[in-house]
Amino acid sequence: xPTDTAYRVTPQAPIPSGFGPLxxxxxxxxxxxxxxxxxxxxxxxxGIGLETTRALAEAGATVIVPARTPEKARxxxxxxxxVELETLDLAxxxxxxxxxxxxxxxxxxxxxxxNNAGIMAAPLTRDARxxxxxxxxxxxxxxQLAARLWPALKQAGGGARVVSVSSSGIRFGGVDFDDPNFxxxxxxxxxxxxxxxxANALFAVALDKRGYEHGIRAFSVHPGRIMTDLxxxxxxxxxxxxxxxxxxxxxxxxxxxxxxxxxxxNGMGGVYCLDADIAEGHPGHCARGDRPSAGRRxxxxxxxxxxxxxVAA
Ligand SMILES: NC(=O)c1ccc[n+]([C@@H]2O[C@H](COP(=O)([O-])OP(=O)(O)OC[C@H]3O[C@@H](n4cnc5c(N)ncnc54)[C@H](OP(=O)(O)O)[C@@H]3O)[C@@H](O)[C@H]2O)c1
Numbered sequence: 139x140p141t142d143t144a145y146r147v148t149p150q151a152p153i154p155s156g157f158g159p160l161x162x163x164x165x166x167x168x169x170x171x172x173x174x175x176x177x178x179x180x181x182x183x184x185g186i187g188l189e190t191t192r193a194l195a196e197a198g199a200t201v202i203v204p205a206r207t208p209e210k211a212r213x214x215x216x217x218x219x220x221v222e223l224e225t226l227d228l229a230x231x232x233x234x235x236x237x238x239x240x241x242x243x244x245x246x247x248x249x250x251x252x253n254n255a256g257i258m259a260a261p262l263t264r265d266a267r268x269x270x271x272x273x274x275x276x277x278x279x280x281x282q283l284a285a286r287l288w289p290a291l292k293q294a295g296g297g298a299r300v301v302s303v304s305s306s307g308i309r310f311g312g313v314d315f316d317d318p319n320f321x322x323x324x325x326x327x328x329x330x331x332x333x334x335x336x337a338n339a340l341f342a343v344a345l346d347k348r349g350y351e352h353g354i355r356a357f358s359v360h361p362g363r364i365m366t367d368l369x370x371x372x373x374x375x376x377x378x379x380x381x382x383x384x385x386x387x388x389x390x391x392x393x394x395x396x397x398x399x400x401x402x403x404n405g406m407g408g409v410y411c412l413d414a415d416i417a418e419g420h421p422g423h424c425a426r427g428d429r430p431s432a433g434r435r436x437x438x439x440x441x442x443x444x445x446x447x448x449v450a451a
Contacts, residue, residue, distance in 0.1 A: 145350045148406040150419055155402055157414030159362065163193035163391035166414045168400045173198035176246050177398065178287070180204060180228065180280065181255025183211035185366030186303070189391035190252055194399065195220040199250070204237050206255075228255055228279025229265045238286030247298075248290035250398040253280035253338070254303040259327040259371045262320065270319045272327075276334035281341060296353030297404075300345055301397045304338035304358040304410065307331050309421055313340065327371070339410050339420070346408030355407030357397035360417070364390035 157166060172194060182191035182203035195201045195218050204226030205211035215221045224240070227233040241248070256276045263271045269278060284291075284300055291298040310332025317323050320330065342358035349356060362385040369377055396414040397403065410420045 145347055148409050148416070150409050150416065152415045152418055153402065155396070155400075155415040157392065157396065159385065159413045160389060161392045161396075161414045162386075162388040163189050163395040164196070164388070166392040166396035166400060167193060167197050168396075168402060170399050170401060171198050172249075172399060175199045175249040175399075176202065177250035177252060178202045178204065178241070178248060179252040179254055180226065180283070182252070183207075183214040183223075185368060186361050186364055186387060186390045186394065187252070187254040188214050189387045190254060190394045190398075191215075191221060192218050193391060193395045194250065197399070199399075202241070226283075228275045228283070229271060231267075231279075231282060234279060234282045235286060238283065241287060242290055246290065247293035247295065248287055249294045249297065250299050250301070251284060251287060251291065252301045252303070252394055252398055253283065254301075254394060255279075256303065256334075256368070257371070258305075258307075258331050258368050259376070260330075261327060261371065262325040262330075264319070268319060268321075270325075270330055272330045272334040273318055273337065276331075277337035277341065280338070284341075284345065291349070291354045292352045294353070298349075298352075298354045299398050299403075299407075300342070300349070300354065300356040301394055302338040302342045302356065302358040303394055304342075304360055305331070305335040306360045307335040308339050308360075308410075311336065313337050336421075342410070343408045350407070355403075357403070357407060358410045359393045359397055360410070360412045361385070361390045361393055362413070366390075 177194045177199045179187050179191045179201055181187035183205050191201045191203055200220050202222045202224055203211055204224040206227040208225060211223050215223060224237055226237040257272055260271050265274045310328055313333050313336055339358040342356040345356040364387055365384045392414045393411050397411055409416045411417055
């Protein structure tokens, strides 16, 4: 564990990794054997998450898949070795606490936390606390989950990784720290999605700095454009406007798996990744120099009652 060296910012530039847009999740592992390792993949029973689960499990990891739709998860997990199904609704803080409590009670360290679950362009709905649903699900739920699971990540004894599945939707804008829940500004479903995905990227920046002393590193990911159930809220016009170029789900899961497990990233963290490499730059509001935003991001979670003592250390 890096106890005697100061935290150093990883440059937001390709390594280069030798991988690219066509790399699959299996290839992105770089041949790593994950026997004896444990991963949690939220939303790991659909789309990119299911393929992430499959690649990590086939490499030997035990993969815990917490689902808000258990029947769907049971069907999806058939035939994948080493998968354990659980229940979790990221929009329900009590459900997150309960899942984390059960995990911590198992006494197992956590080597990889892949915060993958998400919704996109959902119409305005609010959770029981009044928080906008995309911000609550995509960002706040994962913030709370990482905070509650912090002891298990620390228990991994160095080498634990937290992956935030973000999106190129970070281009749509930053986090409105004064009105994250659209109480005083007009609601726009794409602005809300972009805000939640920028929060995912900033979360990785802030978490990496806080996790460093415990050997926990964090990354954010744009998986590419993949046809999945994520489009459920999109109109036909919106789907058509995006064109027909898609990655396969195997390619779409590659960057998540690379960030979760590839040894080529050892000693690095906090960066936004794409095509199984560190991306060449990203929008200004996500830049590494934007420390105040990363700090304020943490404070939005804290104000939401999600402060995890260990994460805030
Ligand atoms: N597909 C793309 O082109 C693309 C591009 C950029 C970023 N991404 C990101 O990639 C991630 C995975 O998306 P995907 O394309 O694989 O979509 P997907 O197939 O719709 O998978 C999303 C998963 O998240 C789960 N989920 C949603 N709300 C949840 C909640 N409240 N609690 C627990 N789980 C919840 C879903 O569960 P149910 O199935 O039970 O609803 C589903 O398993 C998302 O974060 C998305 O923003 C995707």
